[in-house]
Amino acid sequence: MEARIMDVSPIRVVLALALWVLLMMGASSYYVWNWLRTPQNIVLQDNVYIIERGSTLHGVAKDLNKKGLIRWPRLWVFYAQLQNLSKIKAGEYQLAQRESPLSLLSRFQTGELLQYHITLVEGRTLTDFITTLHRHQKLSKTLVDKNYAKIVAELGLSIEHPEGYFFPDTYQFVRGDTDKDILLRAHLRMNEVLHQEWINRAEGLPYKTAYEALIMASIVEKETGAVFERKEIAGVFVRRLQKNMRLQTDPTVIYGMGELYDGNIRKKDLRTPTPYNTYTMHGLPPTPIAMPGKEAIRAALHPASGNNLFFVAKGDGTHYFSATLDEHENAVQKYQKSRRSNYRSSPVELRLEE
Known part of the structure; x- marks a missing residue:
């Protein structure tokens, strides 16, 4: 009996041990690989995960483990390093309802931030x-x-x-x-x-620079919320500039008043000179008075043709346009008997000496 035991070849023992090790490694590798790929439920508020600036892969792995998102943080880091995926991007991530360790790593690599x-x-x-x-x-x-x-x-x-x-x-x-x-x-x-709008502008405009067009666009933007009126309003102001008439537009007065504006414009406000009071000064104000959108800029650079020199707010968001002062004054009597806090200006030949 002892002779038979002594006859067992050492080579066979080594091979058996090697085979056992290989089997265990294979089983472990399969288990790890399966873990990396298996999605699990995300239990975070709104499924949002934040990687702060300066965070390291190790730090993120520990935090994910603490929040119950990955089971083996060291294996996660080891795999990332092995695959040269260690450079994660800081930011706020919207996670899916279920995420695997691999999908998390992929998100943090691509930087698909919320x-x-x-x-x-x-x-x-x-x-x-x-x-x-x-x-x-x-x-x-x-x-x-x-x-x-x-x-x-x-x-x-x-x-x-x-x-x-x-x-x-x-x-x-x-x-x-x-x-x-x-x-x-x-x-x-x-x-x-x-x-882009300046290089494609219409001919014969009274602007020396694109900045002057921007100033005009800001006035047009403040004058109306009706898109279809913008070019018509720009046309009125362009013609007034060309005729050396004052623009006489309330939004510029309001801007010049600053914190003094309480929602109403009075006659004394129209008579009080400021760099922005277009009732007392000729030409454009020194700067824009608001942020104009593309349509207002385009209107300022492509104003409507015609003879109108006046307009008055009708109270429904649109304006009545006139070519003569008499027609305009009649429209004012009809549509604007008193100025309101939401009043949009109506160019009129105000007699400042009154």
Whole structure:
């Protein structure tokens, strides 16, 4: 009996052990691979996971393990390193209802971050834009309590007055973006739109520069919310400029009044000179008074032809246009017996000496 035991070949023992090790390795590899690929339920609020800036793969693995999203953080990291997938991207991720360790790693590699959007509305001022930006909780606020000069400096722009220089549109962003990021994108977009519209402008316009067209566009934007009227209103103002008539538009007066405006315009306000009071000055105001959209810019550069020199708000969001002062005064009596807080201006030959 002892002889038979002694006859067992050492080679066979080694081979048996090797086979056992291989089998165990194969089983372990299969188990690990199956774990990496198997989806499991995500138990996070709104299924949102955040990787902070500066986070490491090891740190994220520990956090995922703590939140119950992966069972073996070291194996997850080892696999990522083995596959050269260690560079994850910081940000906010919208996870599916079920995710596997591999799908999580893939998400963090591609950087498909959760997107938000914010709309900057036409006809608003830069102050309004910043207020809108600061209301969004996902945007970082860097321009709090800063005046226009400081904002221009923070943005690094080579402009004197920022009004009108930011294109109203809907912008997408991700968590961690700042108010500056959105404004810089809006500024770049405005430059692109204005440049394209300027090179395609109509002939014979009374503008020396694209900036003057931007000023006019801001006035047109404030005058009407009716898209079909914009070119007609632009035509009235262009003809008034060409005839050296005052623009006499209330939105410029309101802008010049600043915080003194309480919702009403009085005769004394129309007679009080400011750089923006187009009832007392000729020509365009020194800067835009709001952020014009593309249609207002296009209207300023492609005004409607005709003889109209006046218009008055009808009270339904549209205007009545007139070619003569008599016709206009009759329309004023009909449509505007008193100025209201929502009154849109109606150019009229105001007698300032009265």
